[in-house]
Amino acid sequence: MVSERQPGGGGGSARVAPLSGRTVLDFGTALAGPVCATLLGEFGADVIKIERPRFGDPLRGYGPAIEGQPAWWLIEGRNKRSITLDLRRPAGQDLARRLIGTADVLVENFRPGTMDGWGLGYPDLREQFPRLVYVSVSGFGQHGPYGDWPAYDRVAQGMSGFTYLNGFPDRPPVRPGVGVTDYSTAVFAALGAMLALYERDAQGSGRGQQVDVALYESQLRMFHFFLPAFERLGFLPERAGNFNPAMVPAESFLSADGTWITLAVGTDRIFAALAQVMDRPELATDPRFIDNKHRVENHEAIHGLVRAWVAEHRADEVLALLRGAGVPAGPIYTVADIYKDEHFRQRGSVTTVSDRTLGDITMQGVIPQLSSTPGRITTTGPALGEHNEDIYGGVLGLGRDELARLAEAGII
Amino acid sequence: MVSERQPGGGGGSARVAPLSGRTVLDFGTALAGPVCATLLGEFGADVIKIERPRFGDPLRGYGPAIEGQPAWWLIEGRNKRSITLDLRRPAGQDLARRLIGTADVLVENFRPGTMDGWGLGYPDLREQFPRLVYVSVSGFGQHGPYGDWPAYDRVAQGMSGFTYLNGFPDRPPVRPGVGVTDYSTAVFAALGAMLALYERDAQGSGRGQQVDVALYESQLRMFHFFLPAFERLGFLPERAGNFNPAMVPAESFLSADGTWITLAVGTDRIFAALAQVMDRPELATDPRFIDNKHRVENHEAIHGLVRAWVAEHRADEVLALLRGAGVPAGPIYTVADIYKDEHFRQRGSVTTVSDRTLGDITMQGVIPQLSSTPGRITTTGPALGEHNEDIYGGVLGLGRDELARLAEAGII
Numbered sequence: 001m002v003s004e005r006q007p008g009g010g011g012g013s014a015r016v017a018p019l020s021g022r023t024v025l026d027f028g029t030a031l032a033g034p035v036c037a038t039l040l041g042e043f044g045a046d047v048i049k050i051e052r053p054r055f056g057d058p059l060r061g062y063g064p065a066i067e068g069q070p071a072w073w074l075i076e077g078r079n080k081r082s083i084t085l086d087l088r089r090p091a092g093q094d095l096a097r098r099l100i101g102t103a104d105v106l107v108e109n110f111r112p113g114t115m116d117g118w119g120l121g122y123p124d125l126r127e128q129f130p131r132l133v134y135v136s137v138s139g140f141g142q143h144g145p146y147g148d149w150p151a152y153d154r155v156a157q158g159m160s161g162f163t164y165l166n167g168f169p170d171r172p173p174v175r176p177g178v179g180v181t182d183y184s185t186a187v188f189a190a191l192g193a194m195l196a197l198y199e200r201d202a203q204g205s206g207r208g209q210q211v212d213v214a215l216y217e218s219q220l221r222m223f224h225f226f227l228p229a230f231e232r233l234g235f236l237p238e239r240a241g242n243f244n245p246a247m248v249p250a251e252s253f254l255s256a257d258g259t260w261i262t263l264a265v266g267t268d269r270i271f272a273a274l275a276q277v278m279d280r281p282e283l284a285t286d287p288r289f290i291d292n293k294h295r296v297e298n299h300e301a302i303h304g305l306v307r308a309w310v311a312e313h314r315a316d317e318v319l320a321l322l323r324g325a326g327v328p329a330g331p332i333y334t335v336a337d338i339y340k341d342e343h344f345r346q347r348g349s350v351t352t353v354s355d356r357t358l359g360d361i362t363m364q365g366v367i368p369q370l371s372s373t374p375g376r377i378t379t380t381g382p383a384l385g386e387h388n389e390d391i392y393g394g395v396l397g398l399g400r401d402e403l404a405r406l407a408e409a410g411i412i
Numbered sequence: 413m414v415s416e417r418q419p420g421g422g423g424g425s426a427r428v429a430p431l432s433g434r435t436v437l438d439f440g441t442a443l444a445g446p447v448c449a450t451l452l453g454e455f456g457a458d459v460i461k462i463e464r465p466r467f468g469d470p471l472r473g474y475g476p477a478i479e480g481q482p483a484w485w486l487i488e489g490r491n492k493r494s495i496t497l498d499l500r501r502p503a504g505q506d507l508a509r510r511l512i513g514t515a516d517v518l519v520e521n522f523r524p525g526t527m528d529g530w531g532l533g534y535p536d537l538r539e540q541f542p543r544l545v546y547v548s549v550s551g552f553g554q555h556g557p558y559g560d561w562p563a564y565d566r567v568a569q570g571m572s573g574f575t576y577l578n579g580f581p582d583r584p585p586v587r588p589g590v591g592v593t594d595y596s597t598a599v600f601a602a603l604g605a606m607l608a609l610y611e612r613d614a615q616g617s618g619r620g621q622q623v624d625v626a627l628y629e630s631q632l633r634m635f636h637f638f639l640p641a642f643e644r645l646g647f648l649p650e651r652a653g654n655f656n657p658a659m660v661p662a663e664s665f666l667s668a669d670g671t672w673i674t675l676a677v678g679t680d681r682i683f684a685a686l687a688q689v690m691d692r693p694e695l696a697t698d699p700r701f702i703d704n705k706h707r708v709e710n711h712e713a714i715h716g717l718v719r720a721w722v723a724e725h726r727a728d729e730v731l732a733l734l735r736g737a738g739v740p741a742g743p744i745y746t747v748a749d750i751y752k753d754e755h756f757r758q759r760g761s762v763t764t765v766s767d768r769t770l771g772d773i774t775m776q777g778v779i780p781q782l783s784s785t786p787g788r789i790t791t792t793g794p795a796l797g798e799h800n801e802d803i804y805g806g807v808l809g810l811g812r813d814e815l816a817r818l819a820e821a822g823i824i
Binding site: 015016017018019020021039043062063064066067070071072074075122140141143144145146149150152154155156158159160161162163164165166167168171172173174175176177178179180183184187188189190191192194195196197198199201202203205207209210211212213214216217218219220221222223224225226227228229230231232233235236237239240241242244246247250251252253254260261262263264266323326328329330331332333334335336338339341342343344346347349350358361362363364365367368369370371372373 | 427428429430431432433451455474475476478479482483484486487534552553555556557558561562564566567568570571572573574575576577578579580583584585586587588589590591592595596599600601602603604606607608609610611613614615617619621622623624625626628629630631632633634635636637638639640641642643644645647648649651652653654656658662663664665666672673674675676678735738740741742743744745746747748750751753754755756758759761762770773774775776777779780781782783784785
């Protein structure tokens with residue numbers, strides 16, 4: 001990440017992080033809500049994570065732990081300060097309202113109606129806190145017939161149209177191994193928060209609003225041209241495995257040394273280059289493969305030839321040949337490949353963060369990369385309630401005795 | 413979408429769209445760059461699409477056309493004004509610079525170095541246009557060893573770790589049927605643009621910067637806990653089809669009437685509810701299925717039982733039973749299902765936009781939903797160069813004769 005060192009001109013004052021001075025309250029629980037807050041915290045917001053006493057964000061219990069510290073939490077809790085607070089009790093709700101009075105953004109992803117039940121819904125807060133940006137993430141949104149249905153990623157993804165098209169025609173629709181719907185929703189939620197903050201602070205309304213983000217909608221936004229094509233042309237897309245009629249050949253191929261690679265032939269020129277590196281230049285003029293239309297018709301034949309060729313070579317040989325010839329190609333990376341890739345490290349897409357007890361921990365970096373005010377990771381995910389004194393004492397001004405009483409009563 | 417009608421208090425002035433008065437130049441070509449600009453345009457930015465004379469954005473050629481109008485372009489060109497401009501020629505580059513002088517945000521997704529070759533790279537522009545936010549989308553980013561590699565979605569996705577984990581253990585890694593990497597990158601790019609604008613206008617630096625967004629990085633950001641778990645625990649995730657060890661049973665099941673449904677059992681209480689609606693209450697106390705650990709060990713047995721039960725019923729029956737019992741479940745929707753779903757229509761996740769020649773066209777709506785300044789769709793994707801007179805005449809003040817000369821020379 002190239003950091004801009006205050007070039008001449010401009011006001012001369014040092015530039016601050018985009019969200020410097022802004023406070024985000026993260027009431028979210030795994031996964032989309034907390035990740036939205038993480039993204040905002042990477043760009044300078046002070047993120048206070050509100051967690052249920054004793055339990056904490058369920059994200060702390062997902063996936064493996066490293067010396068007792070949950071790996072996922074180390075990442076998605078980064079830069080945050082953690083406090084405990086029982087929102088189910090009136091004294092907890094009162095403290096929540098006091099904290100909300102200090103905040104710019106609130107993020108929550110409870111089932112719709114839950115925050116309202118605690119007196120912390122947007123209708124309860126908007127008059128008292130007109131500047132508040134209230135980000136609500138849910139499976140099916142804050143209104144509409146399905147509003148209060150439980151919000152499981154797999155269910156929302158199924159209804160978004162994504163799952164039906166993922167996988168092979170002779171196999172069931174398949175859920176991906178990476179939670180794209182949860183994560184994409186988190187990015188949409190962060191975008192919504194920024195739009196609302198910009199309207200408040202740069203357009204000058206001085207007022208907040210609610211951002212309503214639904215898991216199924218974030219995924220549905222990516223549904224290509226399928227709705228108008230269905231409506232007007234009766235087009236009904238089906239699962240097609242790796243087959244993409246816009247580009248043939250394009251597939252996953254296994255090399256002689258057991259590495260999956262992929263390549264994608266987008267033009268006849270690229271196909272000729274592929275035929276050349278395969279040492280089969282005659283394929284480029286073979287009537288079966290003369291253009292994409294014919295290659296689609298004969299996709300099994302051409303994919304079979306490429307599969308056999310890749311299977312005879314080591315992956316590094318094949319990729320060097322393909323890249324040298326200008327054929328878009330690359331390995332299908334495992335986590336081990338990603339871990340050791342030099343490009344990923346140089347750019348900071350993979351980075352290390354110092355953890356107090358674990359030392360330097362490798363994790364994905366800050367995305368996107370900003371040239372003048374780049375995002376930062378300062379800490380890994382905190383311990384549950386690690387910052388109770390900081391926040392309740394330092395921000396709300398509660399004394400030690402009061403903190404002790406609240407802790408004993410299980411409010412914090 | 414509940415629109416807020418200026419409740420009492422506040423400045424009293426009507427609130428404007430978040431990006432009202434901001435201009436975005438969309439130099440992108442299919443897909444991530446243009447979609448970033450679409451998202452900004454939905455929230456009030458004036459988006460000017462710059463297209464190559466005669467060719468236009470290749471997105472106009474992707475997927476089916478409806479009465480000669482490409483379905484995808486109708487969606488991702490919405491709200492935009494289109495002008496033609498040949499950036500390969502100095503006269504075109506001069507006009508581009510004049511347009512850039514009027515803009516807040518520039519979005520481009522050429523291969524790194526391409527805009528520089530035209531004198532339109534960020535280093536060429538930053539001094540002359542210090543307020544410009546310059547969003548660069550690419551496969552592998554603007555710097556680093558892979559910086560100039562061609563940027564195909566499938567290749568970047570393969571290197572992000574997503575593809576390796578998508579699909580079945582006995583089948584090759586599979587590309588999803590929906591371009592999640594391209595779309596997620598577009599959302600990250602829009603988030604980056606908003607962060608940069610907020611820093612410029614609300615933090616008051618008055619200065620722009622470059623936002624560097626890479627396809628592979630946007631997808632890698634979603635890579636769960638895999639990097640630290642690999643580093644410290646040697647954890648190597650593999651493709652597992654629909655199997656998720658955190659929740660068993662959870663799968664795709666086919667109903668008697670040929671509809672795929674999904675369900676997800678996250679707790680023992682939910683499992684007991686499932687056993688009840690299956691009319692097999694004894695399963696809840698069966699030692700093989702007594703908790704998730706045992707259900708994981710016996711996942712084939714329990715998935716087999718659920719599969720057989722679902723196969724005996726109509727999907728609507730099964731889903732009514734499951735929802736009534738509080739078991740998270742839903743259909744795996746096809747485009748036809750999405751098209752007719754009432755919730756999707758009521759929320760505006762699916763909406764209609766009036767096209768000049770096609771009439772009302774159904775497409776995905778604006779995501780996310782903002783309560784006080786909701787996004788809007790005013791027009792479908794424009795014809796190539798439809799707004800040449802508007803922009804070159806109205807914005808740059810070129811006369812009709814000059815426009816005619818530029819058109820004749822093929823500059824516009």
